Amino acid sequence: MANTQPKVVSGLQLWQWRHQAIQAAIATDVPPAEVDWLLQEVAGLDRLALRLESFKNWSQIHLKLPLEVLDQLWHRRLNDHLPVQYIAGVTPWRNFKIAVSSAVLIPRPETECLIDLAVAAAISSQTIPPLQQGHWADLGTGSGAIALGLADVFPESIIHAVDYSSEALAIAAANAQNLGFAKQIRFYQGSWWEPLASLKGQFSGMISNPPYIPTSTLPTLQPEVMLYEPHLALDGGTDGLDCIRYLIEISPSYLRPGGVWLIEMMAGQADSVQEMLHSQGSYYNIQIHSDLAGIERFALAYLSVEC
Ligand code: GLN
Numbered sequence: 001m002a003n004t005q006p007k008v009v010s011g012l013q014l015w016q017w018r019h020q021a022i023q024a025a026i027a028t029d030v031p032p033a034e035v036d037w038l039l040q041e042v043a044g045l046d047r048l049a050l051r052l053e054s055f056k057n058w059s060q061i062h063l064k065l066p067l068e069v070l071d072q073l074w075h076r077r078l079n080d081h082l083p084v085q086y087i088a089g090v091t092p093w094r095n096f097k098i099a100v101s102s103a104v105l106i107p108r109p110e111t112e113c114l115i116d117l118a119v120a121a122a123i124s125s126q127t128i129p130p131l132q133q134g135h136w137a138d139l140g141t142g143s144g145a146i147a148l149g150l151a152d153v154f155p156e157s158i159i160h161a162v163d164y165s166s167e168a169l170a171i172a173a174a175n176a177q178n179l180g181f182a183k184q185i186r187f188y189q190g191s192w193w194e195p196l197a198s199l200k201g202q203f204s205g206m207i208s209n210p211p212y213i214p215t216s217t218l219p220t221l222q223p224e225v226m227l228y229e230p231h232l233a234l235d236g237g238t239d240g241l242d243c244i245r246y247l248i249e250i251s252p253s254y255l256r257p258g259g260v261w262l263i264e265m266m267a268g269q270a271d272s273v274q275e276m277l278h279s280q281g282s283y284y285n286i287q288i289h290s291d292l293a294g295i296e297r298f299a300l301a302y303l304s305v306e307c
Contacts, residue, residue: 005066011058014043017067018050021074028078035074041088042070064089081223093145095152099175100143103167105233107145110291111209111264115149117289117298118207118262122154125302127258133157135199137206137254139192139247140164142233144172144185146207151176151184157204159185160196165232192247193254200253205260210243212236212266240266244273244299252282255303262300270296277301 009017018035025032036050042064049055063070076082085091085106090099093107094115100106122131133156138147141161151159159181163169169187176185188195196203213234218226225234236242244263251261261283265273270288277286283301291297 005068007063007066008060009063009067011055011061013067014039014061014063015053015056017071021071024074024078030078034077034084038070038074038084038088041090081227083224083228086228094149096145096148096175096179098143098145098148099171099178101167101171102228103165103230104143104171105209105229107143110293110295110297111145112149113289113291114146114207114209114262114264114298115153117300118150118205118260119153121260121262121300121302122205125258125260127256131204131258131260134204134256135160135202137162137193137196137203139206139208140210140233140243141172141187142168142209144175144187146209147172147185148175148179148181150207151181155184157184160188160199161185162188162190162192162195164189164191165230168230192243193250196254201256203255203259205262206247206251206255207262208243208247209264210236210247212240212244212264212269214238214240236266239272241269241272241276244269245276248273248276248280248283252280252303257303257305259303260300261303262298264298265296267295267297270299273299 021035022032025035039045043061045055073087077084085100086102090097091106094112098107125131132154136150136157136159138161141147141163144161147159147161161172166189169189173187176182211234213236215235274286274288277283282304284304286301288296289298
């Protein structure tokens with residue numbers, strides 16, 4: 001719906017709004033720093049202008065949203081737990097600014113580590129041609145964050161990004177376009193590997209941040225997550241491991257010998273995942289890696305050469 005309300009405000013108006021928004025954040029236990037982050041995105045203000053409040057004297061400030069709409073959304077942040085990233089429509093992730101909507105999971109800082117792990121795995125592998133080249137898959141791409149990260153670090157590869165949600169794919173494709181990776185990333189609608197059947201046995205690697213929260217745990221998540229983020233991206237079934245189990249079983253027929261299998265998981269799942277990778281029988285050099293909070297968060301393995 002076209003919004004006809006004006007998007008230009010005076011510095012003084014915005015200063016007053018910011019002051020009230022910060023007070024309201026403090027009163028409702030929302031980090032007040034979210035106000036300034038939001039104003040950087042919505043009003044294009046930089047941190048210094050915010051800190052010194054120098055914008056107070058500016059005659060005009062252009063907003064991406066009318067101030068009334070911003071104010072309504074901020075109230076939904078405070079009262080209804082709407083994530084601030086969905087208000088801004090973007091989130092920082094690695095060196096990117098990634099567009100998000102409630103059709104996609106907000107990419108998390110810990111997920112950034114998956115890209116560094118893929119780089120380290122490719123460097124330590126001796127396979128020819130090197131793993132940095134060829135086909136990589138991002139299964140359940142959501143906003144496209146992992147695909148973008150991979151395209152950035154492996155410029156000689158082709159990234160195949162799959163999602164079940166067409167709405168998510170539209171956002172991921174727009175992100176690839178806007179960030180200059182449209183030629184290197186291909187998008188597919190479908191379930192996990194299914195749209196990539198013609199490339200069986202050829203993948204240098206696959207990465208996924210699959211849904212891994214046990215269904216019964218979902219209601220205990222922060223309301224920001226539970227109420228607004230897509231359950232398709234969160235709900236991993238009874239024990240949270242449904243998708244991971246499936247990816248362990250099916251990926252050997254898609255990876256090339258020596259190819260990398262790499263996923264994110266939840267605290268407490270590492271032992272089960274390691275055990276499943278072992279008993280599947282096609283993987284070697286199985287590794288568990290922690291995130292920066294010390295939580296065992298990632299599982300990595302290589303496809304056996306004999307496979
Ligand atoms: N890390 C997300 C959370 O904290 C879950 C992401 C996922 O299920 N892949 O809610």
